[in-house]
Structure formats: C-alpha cells, structure tokens
Amino acid sequence: MERTIDAQLDELKRLILVMGGHVERALSEATVALISRNSESFNLVHEIEKKINEGHIAVDNACLALLAKQGPVAKDLRLILSIVKINTDLERMGDQCVNIAHTGKDYLARKPLNTLADISKMSEVARSMVKESLDCFVRGDVELAKRILLMDDEVDCLKNKVFKDQLSHMKTSSQDVEACLDLILVARNLERLGDHATNIAEDVIFAFTGKDVRHGGKFTRP
C-alpha cells in the first residue's frame, strides 16, 4: 500500500530535479558564453538563477509543511533533512553560475587569452557531477555517489592546472593579469560547484544508509 507521504516525497524529488536541471543549464550557458565570446548569453544565467531561487524557497516550504503535517521519522526524516541540504547546495550552485557570468562579462571585455580548454573541461566534469549527484539522489544509488567523489578530484586537478598556467602567463605578460585572474576566479567557481555536488553525494549516502561520511567518516574512496 502506498503511503500518503510517498507521493509528497516524490513531489519533493521532482522539484529538486527541476532545480538541478536549471543549475545544469545555467552552468552550460555561462560556459558557452565564455567560450563562444557571446556576452549576451550571460543574461540568460541571471534569468535561470531567478528560477533556481524560486525553487529554493518552494522546496524549503514544502519540506517545512511535510515535517509539520506528517511528523516523519527514520528514513523519511533523514530523506527530508537531506533534501533541505541538497536544496541549499543547489541554490549556492546557482550563485556560483552567476559569479561565473559576472567574471565572464569582465573577461570578454578584455583581450582574449587562448587558454580556455581546461576551463571548458572543468565545466563539463562539474556539469556531469551535478547531473549524476541528482541521479544518485533520485535512484538512492550509493555506489554512484561514491564515484562522484572521484570526479571531484578531477575538477581539483584541473583547477590546479588553470592556476599554474595563468600564474605563469601573468609573470611574462603584465598586460594580461586581469584576464588571467578572471580565469583563475572562474576555475575557483567551478571547483566550488564540484564541492557542492560532492556535498549532495554525501547527503545521499546519509539519507539512504544513515552513514555519515562527512569529515572522514566511515566511507573510504573507492
């Protein structure tokens, strides 16, 4: 027999997936704008972020209502608390996309640098992380959640490479320091996006297993 709460939890999951879709699109638009040098597309990121923010408030309210009306316990309660946290992470991902759009606009106003391959790759991996973290949330797939932590290592490596390359370029081309710093900051935003996806993966593991793998808990990377 299906419980009333199951339909409400399914609706919450649906709302989270819609938000995740917005985050993916915001990240994609921001990256395409940067790489194709189309400053107009950055405005789309701001439009999408508004939807993410609306979703953020809607999910929070739905969680509050569900907790108040159903008084859930055990796995249901863990799931709802995880949704509260995943919701916050998705909203902050939206902020990171907006940060990329801001910095990206500055970047496009300067002399172009020919070094966006790593940024493009980072964005692709970060976007996969967003998508897969939500896939594993919906499916309750703890193994996939563990793989996301490995993808985060890839993003961190790429960030280090961007930092190193841009610092090296700054040393020899003082006229490009602003553009180089822009790319460093975008790499930092992409790294933060990866961190948020990692938080989601950790919340999924907690929701579905009750195991707290944060702060070097019971989980070791595969």
Place this chain on the structure above:
Amino acid sequence: MERTIDAQLDELKRLILVMGGHVERALSEATVALISRNSESFNLVHEIEKKINEGHIAVDNACLALLAKQGPVAKDLRLILSIVKINTDLERMGDQCVNIAHTGKDYLARKPLNTLADISKMSEVARSMVKESLDCFVRGDVELAKRILLMDDEVDCLKNKVFKDQLSHMKTSSQDVEACLDLILVARNLERLGDHATNIAEDVIFAFTGKDVRHGGKFTRP
C-alpha cells in the same frame, strides 16, 4: 510551565554557540598567523576545524533526534530547520578558515608584501559578523540580523580594494604575482565567511518572524 522541548532547544543553541566560538578562534588564529608571519599557528586552525566538524555532526544528530521524538511544529520547527542550516554555514566557515591557512602557508614562504592592512580589517569585520550573527540567533534579535547585512557590504568593499591593489601590484612586479594572488584568494575566503554570516542572519529572521528574506524577499536593507 517550561516544555521539555525548550531544554533541548537551549542545548542545541549552546552547541551552535560553541561552534561559533571555534569559528571565531579559527579565523583569528589564521589572521594572526598571516600578519605576524608565524606559520606554526596555521596548524592550530586545522586543530580547531576538527572540533568544528565534530560539532557539525553532533548538531545534525541532535536536530534529527529532536525532530523524530518531539514532532515539533510552527516556530519550534522553523527554529530547528534554521539550526540545521546555521550548522552547515558554520561548518563551511571552518572550511574557509582552513583555506586561509593553506594559502597563508604558501604566502609566508614568499617574499613579504607590505599590504596586509585591508586583509586585517576584513578579517576583523568578518569576525564581528560571525559573533553578531550568533548573538542575534541566541537573542532572536531580528534588528541586529538586519545590521549584519550592512556589515557584509563593508566586507565586499574591502575585498574589491584588495583585488584592485593586488592587480595593480602584479602589473609592475612580476616576481610578486604568486604572493598577490595569495592575498586575493584570502580576501575571497574572507568575503565567503561574510556571506555565510549573512546566511545565518537571514535564517534568524526566518526562524523568528517566519519571513523569508532571501532572494530579495520581504526585507529591505535599513
């Protein structure tokens, strides 16, 4: 008559205040280490962050237990959900302090720059924001919460100044680009600390008034 839940909520508030104290101390140690050029003190930041992480898990568990056992509604429920979020913000503030310690260690290994006054001021304002955001949480002081949003503007202004000054120095002193970038990244971490304190202030307003002031909600800055 005092309700059972009041004692448990007081205990939760106490745990949050302890975490807040750790965050303040971690930020203070990181800044003092940077300014007094004492690399050893950065190790203290890592020690303090461990305590913050322990507190993070303890508060989450206590919230889960309280929700499961008491099935709180209305104001109590909003307060507990706010505590879940404040807890996450405090934990991420600990991460930012650790980031400052990492970058600070790199910075101290380089030729010193004579430009730490703004960083020091930023750290001071960010630390006040942490302290006051938790004061207003404990006292339920919504007016103080609103003032914190103004302090965040001050941190953002200082960050912009650090960015501008360091970029300018990078242009003329290519041997210092790494050290300049270190200070830019520290300023960015301090800005993020201010953002987290702002999130706490917004959560306090929600917990005590039921008004959602995020994303340009019903609140306008004084």
